Amino acid sequence: MRSSPAAVLFDMDGTLVQTEEYWGEAMFELAASLGGRMSEEARAATVGTSMRRSMEVLHADLGVVRTEGQLQADARWVEDRTGELMSRGIAWRPGARELLEGVRAAGIATALVTTTPRRLADIVLGSIAADLGGDPFDVTVCGDEVPARKPDPAPYLQAAAQLGVDASSCVVVEDSLVGVTSGLAAGMAVLGVPALQPVPPAPGLTLRDTLSGVGVDDLVPVLAARTAGDRVPLIRR
Structure with missing residues (x-):
């Protein structure tokens, strides 16, 4: 009999909540202030990465050279601007709330694991807790609390x-x-729901277009795929 997972670890931006758009809006605004326009390809390349990497991609895309101090200032500006946008309201990704609630109801441990720094993640966590009537995570790990990022x-x-x-x-x-690479490298099974960038099939990875309709029972074969080393194709739903 296949086992249920001992824990489900959720990414935040673009997985649970629709906040990637806020990061994108802030970076497009920064690009405009630097006299250019960030390409959609460059924007997609920043999804899930650290702020340093995002700024490196943005600067290269614009063809501008920034000092270390300017890079750090740009990153801080994007974070601050994203925080302002987040404070206006945060929406769930399709099916995310239902899956999170189902995992909690099943008594399975949960964690939020995000590259976003704590000061911004707490805005989202506060919104999620208010919506669900309490904090649904046993553990939260943010991008400024780890020795190395995804x-x-x-x-x-x-x-x-x-x-x-x-x-x-x-x-x-x-x-x-x-994020998928991080999870697989940790030896975990991964359920991938690509949004703004493609994610190729890989051993131990199950891909879906959306979390809509995904329940706790659907996580059992995801875990089994890691154990078997299966290469699971994209499932259209």
């Missing part, structure tokens, strides 16, 4: 350690390539 496995391994569960018994839910 695609390094460190964030997911840290979450598993804090939960006290074995990485091989966990299912990660992610939308970005760097």
